[in-house]
Amino acid sequence: MPLDRRIRAGAIVALIGYSVFVAVIGLWPSPVDRPFDSELFRVLAALKGIGVRPIDAYNVIEFTANVAFFVVPAVLVVLIVGRRRWWIAPVLGLLCSIAIELAQHFLLPHRFATVNDVIANSLGALIGSGIGVLVLGWRGNRDAAAARRQRETHGRRRAVARDPQSP
Secondary structure: OOHHHHHHHHHHHHHHHHHHHHHHHHOOOOOOOHHHHHHHHHHHHHHHOOOOOHHHHHHHHHHHHHHHHOHHHHHHHHHHHOOOOOOHHHHHHHHHHHHHHHHHHHHOOOOOOOHHHHHHHHHHHHHHHHHHHHHHHHHHHHHHHHHHHHHHHHHHHHHHHHOOOOO
16 A cells, blocks of 8 residues: 555544544533643632633633644644645534534533634644645655655666666
8 A cells, every 4th residue: 555545544544533532522511621620720720829810811721722622633634635625624623613512502501612612623723734734745845855866866777777887
């Protein structure tokens, strides 16, 4: 199996696994940070001592977590669809985020659907798409350089084969 197919197949398997993880976290019946309330509020209280309001700190932590949550699947989608179709990843991120938020709103009374979560998730998908494009670009440049070296080596071998007297 060629390397590109193996990378694509691995990305598909990883995306399926990560999608299950996203679904479990997104559709968990209670807020996923609830088990960490005591530790989280201890940290937030410490931040209050340096002038940061706990609610502001919590909002930053939650927004950042929502951004990070969608970076990995977006990278994987770009690895699957390629650089020319990079835009599919943020569109899928937006649609999945909307679906999760709607499910939380209509099906999970202890969860809170917010537009901020959709914005953060979409931003994460956009960042992940950029990372995926950079990775594929780096890989493409590396592969092109390897092919160029191989052609040069092959050309020298053919020249030596035609003229055995050359150094």
